[in-house]
Amino acid sequence: MSTARKLSVAEKIGFGMGDAACGIVYSSVTMFLTYFYTDIYGLSAAAVGIMFLVTRVLDAITDPLTGLVADRVRTRWGHFRPWLIWFAIPYAVLAVLTFTTPDFGESGKLLYAYITYTLLMLCYTFINIPYCALGGVITTDEKDRLSAQSYRFTISSLAGLVVSVATLFLVDWLGKENKxxxxxxxxxxxxxxxxxxxxxxxxxxxxxxxxxxETNSSMMDDLRILLANDQWRIVAVITFFSSMAGVMRSAATLYYATYLMLGGIESAAGTAMKSAFVSTSVVGTIIGSIAAGYLAQRYRAVSLFKNINLLLVVIGVVMFFVPPTWLAVVFPLYFLVGFFHQMYQPFKWNMMANAADYGEWKFGRRITGLSFSGNLFALKMGMAVAGAFVGFSLGWFGYQAGNPTQTMLATNGIIGLLTIGPSISYFILYWLSRFYTLDDKMMSQIQRDLAHREQAEEINTPEVTPALISTGANNHG
Structure with missing residues (x-):
């Protein structure tokens, strides 16, 4: 049984802490892992790109399987919350192991990187899929759910700020000369x-x-229902390209700050400069998350999502033509990228919850865990493709790790990875939004129909067939 009781501020903060926990490691991976592997660990950029792509093959099995299992788990704490504590400690241990450089040969180090990175992402799956599904079952009130998502991304952005500001300083302080x-x-x-x-x-x-x-339903039936959900398919593609944009930019940021700002590595490699530039975008994400909650109460979420992505396209193109040494221009532009990118994140994740509600409304079966696991698979595929693309591109551009002077091709390539690459993804998101039909009016109808159906079950009356609940089903199928 569900209830639409409003969430308290404490509950929204607690919900946000879960994403902050995921993000504090995820941000470390997106911001620093590519740079760590190439400039500290000692792998080639091409090898890193291949690894990011190959290790995601396992997700095609583990992501949907985790969602299917989570939907069937029954504990007194619910379906999804227990996963957060079951895998918390393994998650932390694997984060340390992934950023550990073993005293192996070249082949041994590459194998070690494959194993530790794969296990870290697997543990991330076991936590993040149930956590994301939790966001769809904490309340049935869509506005309240969107508010919780805004809290979530504000808090996770603060965690990202901690990572961006503190990581390089801690590396220097704790490691001294031993990075x-x-x-x-x-x-x-x-x-x-x-x-x-x-x-x-x-x-x-x-x-x-x-x-x-429903223990009598098969996993294949659940998969068929998921793939038949047209709105889930749209949201999954949106998730893929959103992840592509964010990870591509994050992976390129440290190279941009290290080798291009203030004229090269000798003047720009200082920890303060790099941390300041990385943190500029993260500060923007914090303010963007807060602004999203404010705007969501006053404007249509779908329109906001569409227009924000168009703004990101424009900012990325402008930034491509701005010399990296123009700090007074580059810093504000990078702040705006973080601001607008994070502003639409609550809307995107609320789209996932809406797609799960839509699936229950249309097919008469709720598969929240599987629905979110499919979206997380799309997110990680975007992350893998972006990471691989950055690695392959750096190799093709002729990037040389630690070389104070990069070629013109490598320099322009790094700028393009930071600006034009993400802008292409944002333009695709702008175009895809036209196919998402779960606007405020449609979701109000869906929630009313689901509430009526639940009431019918409670008083033991025959349930109306989902397809006949509302003629709207024929318009959105």
Whole structure:
């Protein structure tokens, strides 16, 4: 049984802590792992690109399987919350191991990177899929759910700010001249913070929407229902390109700040400069998350999503033509990229919850865990393709790790990866939004129909066939 009781501020903060825990490691991966592998660990850019792509093959099995299992888990704490504490400590340990440089040969180090990165992303799956599904069952009130998502991204952005500001300073302070140990020790701190936040999220949230667990339904039936959900398919593609844009930009940022700003590595490699530039975008994400909650109460979410992506296209193109040494222009532009990119994130994740509601409304079965697992698979595929693209591109551009003077091709390539590449993804998101039909009016109709259906079940009256609940089903199928 579900209830639309409004979430308290404490519950929204607790919910946001779960994403902060995921993000404190995810941000470390997107911001620093490519740079760590090439400039600290000692792998070639091409090898890193291949690894990011190959290791995602496993997700095609583990992501939907995790969602299917989560939907069928029954504990007194719910379907999804227990996963947060089951895998919290392994998640932290694997984060440290991934940023550890073993004393192996070249082949051994590459194998070690494959194993640790794969296990880290697997553990991320076991936490993040149930956590994301939790966002769809904490309330049935769409505006309240969107408010919770705004809290979520504000808090996770603060965690990202901690990562962007503190990581390089901690690496220098803890590792001194030994950057390999510095990264390892820094991730131990980040992992400990993640464990604390995951436990906080578990104890401060609850699952109010309790879907029926239909043990007689097969996993293949659930997969068929998911793939038949046209709105879920649109949201999954949106998730892929959104991830592409964010990860491509994040992976290129440190190269841009290290080799291009203020004229090259010798003047721009200072920890303060790099941390300041990385943090500029993250500060923008914090303010963007807060603004999203304000705007969501006053404007249509779909229109906001569409227009924000168009603005990001324009900003990226402008930034491509601005010399990296024009700090007074580059810093504000990069702030705006973070501001607008994060502003639409609550809308995107609310789209996922809406698609799950739509699937229940249309097919008469709720598969929240599988629905979110499919979206997380799309997110990680975007992350993998973007990481691989950056690695391959750096190799093709002739990038040389640690070389103070990069070629003109490598310089322009790094700028393009930071600006034009993400802009292409944002333009695709702008175009895709026209196919998303779950606007405020449609979602109000869906929630009313689901509430009536639930009431009918409670008084033991025959349930109306989903296809006959509303003629709108024929218009959105």
């Amino acid at each position: 390999q140990f510095g990264f390892q020790a820094t991730m131990a701190i980040m992992g400990t913070l993640a464990v604390i936040m995951l436990f906080f999220c578990f104890f401060s949230t609850s699952e109010r929407v309790r879907p029926k667990v």
